[in-house]
Amino acid sequence: MKNASVVVTGLTKKFDVMKQSLTVLENLNFEIKQGEFVSIVGESGSGKSTLLNILALLDNSFEGQYELAGLDITKLKDRQLSLLRRDKIGFIFQDFMLLPNLTVEQNILLQMEYLTPVQQNKVTVDYVEFLLQKVGLIERINYLPAQLSGGQKQRVAIARALLNQPDIIVADEPTGALDSKTSVQILELLQKFNESGQTVIVVTHSEKLAKQTDRQLLIHNRSIDEVTK
Numbered sequence: 668m669k670n671a672s673v674v675v676t677g678l679t680k681k682f683d684v685m686k687q688s689l690t691v692l693e694n695l696n697f698e699i700k701q702g703e704f705v706s707i708v709g710e711s712g713s714g715k716s717t718l719l720n721i722l723a724l725l726d727n728s729f730e731g732q733y734e735l736a737g738l739d740i741t742k743l744k745d746r747q748l749s750l751l752r753r754d755k756i757g758f759i760f761q762d763f764m765l766l767p768n769l770t771v772e773q774n775i776l777l778q779m780e781y782l783t784p785v786q787q788n789k790v791t792v793d794y795v796e797f798l799l800q801k802v803g804l805i806e807r808i809n810y811l812p813a814q815l816s817g818g819q820k821q822r823v824a825i826a827r828a829l830l831n832q833p834d835i836i837v838a839d840e841p842t843g844a845l846d847s848k849t850s851v852q853i854l855e856l857l858q859k860f861n862e863s864g865q866t867v868i869v870v871t872h873s874e875k876l877a878k879q880t881d882r883q884l885l886i887h888n889r890s891i892d893e894v895t896k
């Protein structure tokens with residue numbers, strides 16, 4: 668059975684800039700089901716990253732309701748939010764965010780710090796190797812980021828985001844710094860994880876990539892709409 672893992676109701680996000688209130692998102696209503704592969708598109712400045720940060724529990728200053736995995740997150744304290752994030756979310760950044768002086772393996776294992784003992788116990792040598800195998804980097808395990816291509820760096824970042832075995836993978840333009848062929852490979856990789864049951868929410872500028880996801884949500888004029896295929 669597919670549960671709605673994300674339920675957003677009447678979500679409004681405003682920023683205060685120089686004593687003025689700027690409404691970026693207004694009264695959004697949508698759901699994302701467990702196991703869906705969803706892209707969020709929209710022009711630059713439309714509010715994609717703003718929404719993604721809210722969905723990934725990095726920003727809880729908004730109006731309206733957001734339920735993640737059945738939990739009303741507006742009722743949670745900061746500490747509970749970070750625990751929920753640790754348990755449920757894997758975040759992938761546009762510019763990889765790898766530490767330059769650590770190897771592929773060390774960059775991935777750095778994420779261990781953020782895990783619970785129970786989660787840490789699941790991170791066996793086999794699991795790290797399984798992830799590296801899955802992202803196709805097992806031969807590069809001892810390489811430094813500077814010795815990797817852009818696509819390879821992003822694949823390390825993906826493996827790192829998956830260390831906690833998250834229900835939801837959230838990616839903000841994960842292919843923004845990559846050429847189109849490499850972008851396709853990264854998308855296929857996200858697709859692979861999606862097929863094993865993980866929900867994937869990806870922001871992208873690429874129409875071509877967005878078309879390959881199950882559903883496209885378009886942010887425009889502070890609203891969100893389903894793009895019909």
Ligand SMILES: Nc1ncnc2c1ncn2[C@@H]1O[C@H](COP(=O)(O)OP(=O)(O)OP(=O)(O)O)[C@@H](O)[C@H]1O
Nearest residue numbers: 682683684691709710711712713714715716717718
């Ligand atoms: N911390 C902030 N304070 C004030 N305004 C902000 C802040 N963050 C974002 N904004 C504003 O919110 C709007 C949406 O920004 P956001 O980064 O979500 O856009 P985006 O759709 O991700 O754009 P891009 O495709 O260029 O990454 C912009 O007008 C931006 O100026």
Ligand SMILES: [Mg+2]
Nearest residue numbers: 715716717839
């Ligand atoms: Mg953005």
